[in-house]
Amino acid sequence: MSANFFEIKNFSCGYPSFHLSDISLSLTRGAFAGIIGPNGSGKTTLFRGVTGALSTLSGEVLLEGKNLKNLSLQKRAQNIAIVTQTVDAGQITVEDYVLMGRLPYHSRFQFFETKSDLEIARKYMELTGVIRHKDKLMTELSGGEQQRAAIARALTQEPELLLLDEPTSHLDITHQVRILNLLQRLNDELGLTVLMVIHDLNLAAEYCNQLIMFQEGKIFLQGDPDKVLTFETIEEVYKTPVITRINPYSNKPVIFLVSEKMMRNR
Amino acid sequence: MELEIWNLKNNPKYLTWLLAVAGLGVLLLFSMVVSLTLGEMNIGLLDALKMIVGSGDPTSIEYMLVRQVRLPRIILGLAVGGSLSLAGVILQGIYRNPLVEPFTLGISGGASLGVAITIVFGLHLTFGSFVLPLSGFLGAFLIIFLVYTISSRSGAIDIQRMLLTGVMVSFVASSAMMFLMSVSTSENLHGIIFWIMGSLDEPDTSLIWLTLISSLVVLLLSYLFVQALNALRLGEEKALHLGINTNVAVRILFILASLLAGICVSVAGVIGFVGLIIPHLLRMVFGSDYRILLVSSFLLGGSFLILSDVVARTIIAPNELPIGVITGIIGGVVFIVMMSRKKTLV
Known part of the structure; x- marks a missing residue:
């Protein structure tokens, strides 16, 4: 299963x-x-x-086991969240941005976030470490912080x-x-x-x-x-020559790039 | 109910919104009172209110002034100012472009063209003056239809293409308009220009009520798509990731907003800047959440136009300035002041 x-x-x-x-x-x-x-x-x-x-x-x-095609967009967004390459949220505060992750749970006539919406959003802002920026605009954050806020938003969808x-x-x-x-x-x-x-x-x-x-x-x-x-x-x-070794710490593969000059001089 | 109370206490955003709506409501009432009492002839508020409910001397000039001039202008000012701002904020939302207003998309161009054709061919003389707003609306409708169909491809609507199409169609309409003006007699020319400049002077009360009702209906309907507008701030694809199909919302909102703008233009002529400046001012204050922007745009736009009308008809009384002049000057100056103040604050 x-x-x-x-x-x-x-x-x-x-x-x-x-x-x-x-x-x-x-x-x-x-x-x-x-x-x-x-x-x-x-x-x-x-x-x-x-x-x-x-x-x-x-x-x-x-x-x-359920075909995504048969799920409504809303249901999909409740189950799958995506963080894209660029955040590009504009003039929205971090908290409002993260709260948008609750939209998949709102009915058309629900205009306001509930207590639990806010609690969930705050929980994930805490987890991703953006809670101290919650009243800043998204555009005021650095790239890394924006990425974290985007992850907080995705987690707020509780996917x-x-x-x-x-x-x-x-x-x-x-x-x-x-x-x-x-x-x-x-x-x-x-x-x-x-x-x-x-x-x-x-x-x-x-x-x-x-x-x-x-x-x-x-x-x-x-x-x-x-x-x-x-x-x-x-x-x-x-299409690039590389050398692989094993990381002695984690036993995972490690890849080294080799320059053209080194290849020639070998 | 418990839920709402909790929200007000724990989410200061909602408290701000509530106060803002109340404040704007008071401003609207204030502007209505000013417009009712001030003018070429000042009338006491109590007297004016009595005349509205029907008591007072029906033959006096004051009675006529209040019931047939000032009251209709207030209602039309609220409807047109509210509608233009609402249409502006909706269109800015669906295009994700703060510089769009109803007139960028050729709606006013189409309406003006319709009216110009009517005047040049003298149709309003043969059929009666109701042909003017009708032809204005038909012109606007034609443009909306063109923009909509040209930018719809295979079921999906391309938002950027829609904006460009709108701007281009608007250019074509204004060129056609200039052509008509260049070949028309000076008497017709005057009529066209007078109409274009816009005014809240509308003798037909049923048109005034129609405008008010349309504006309220669109305000209510737009709230059905308010979350889509909010999600659209992130772009269409990211809205999709939040489970919102913006395609339907964009289509319906475009049609609602542009028809509303079309109605306003055909009733009151081209009153610029309201749809651009009011939403901008409110964005500076409240941020970009459409839940507050929609209703506050309506209220502030209505108040602004009512007050502009007071200025337009008192400043060089007994003559009257075109209201578009006032909205442009006051709106533009206030906007520039807000912009420069905001810079020093941040």
Whole structure:
């Protein structure tokens, strides 16, 4: 039963010039999965397909065995929350922004947030450490703080599955690790299932227990990080020479890049 | 009920909103009183109120002035000012662009064109003066229809495309308008210009009531989509992530707001700036939450236009300035002052 908590079956979606083909993957409840692959390999496109921003060409997406197509948008938003690459919330206070995560639970005639809405929003602002900024405007926050607020907003939706599109891009290593540690804690403590697109292969190896490698709109390989992140697969998919070693601390694969000059002098 | 009380106590935002709505309501009442009593002839408030309920000497000038001039103007001022601000704030919300107002989208252009055609061909002389607002509305409606259909593609509506289409259609309409003006006689020209400048002087009471009722209906209906407007602040796709299909909301809100603006323009002519300035001022004060912006825009817009009308008809009495001049000057100056003050505060 838990083997197919979230399942994508022979899925395809896309634009006239680019589309995904035959994507199949499944996550168990509580998985912490990463999608990797070069720019333009279809990672974000998959998210847009899952959320319904792009219409499905074929295949299906199932959450706990239920086809997403048959769920209302509201129900979907109660079960799946997504943090996109850019936040772009404008002149909204952090608290109001995070509270918007309760919208999927509001009926059309409910204009005001309830006590529990506010409590839930505050709980997750506390957890993500943005509560001290709650009265600031979103535009006044730094990139890392905006990303945290976006995660707080997503958590306020109280989803079963959290999708994140490059949550660590544009952040320094401190904030990268903080965000990923936070996600790991949520995954451990709340049992939240996480699926994120991530560019940094070392971070992907360190934090994810399942990796899905994309190449040109298809899944090239998926499985455990040490199976997916070998120098052969990386060189084939990224067309870049790398060396892989094992992190002596975590026993996870570590990837080193090699410059052109070093390759020549070898 | 317990829920609402809790909210007021623990969420100061709601208390601010409640006070704001009450304050704006008082302002509206104040502007009504001013408009009723002040003018070329000052009338005591009690006397004026008596005349409204029907007592008093029906043959006196004061009675005529209150019942046939001032009261209709107050009602129309509330309806048109409220509607234009409401339409402005809604359109700014769906386009995520604070510079949009009903007139950016060619609604006034279409209405003016309709009226200009009527005047040039003398249709209002043959069929009666009701043809003027009717043709104005038809012109506005035609433009709305064009903008809407051109920017709808295969079931989905492209918001950015809609804005550009609106601006372009507006240019075409104003060029056509200028062409008509360049070939019309000076008497017709005067009629067209007089109409374009806008005024709250409307002899037909049923049109006044129609405008008021439409504005209230749109205000109520817009609240059905207020959460969609709020979610749209993040963009269409992120609204979708929050479970809100903005496509339907955008279509309905566009139609409601532009029809309302079309009605206003055809009844009162082109009264600029209200739809732009009022929502802006309120955004500076309350932020971008549409739950408060919709109703406060309506109230402040109504008060603003009623007061502008008082200025327009008293400042060079017994003559009257076009109300658009007043809204432009007062609104623009207040806006600039607010902007510069805000900068020094932050």
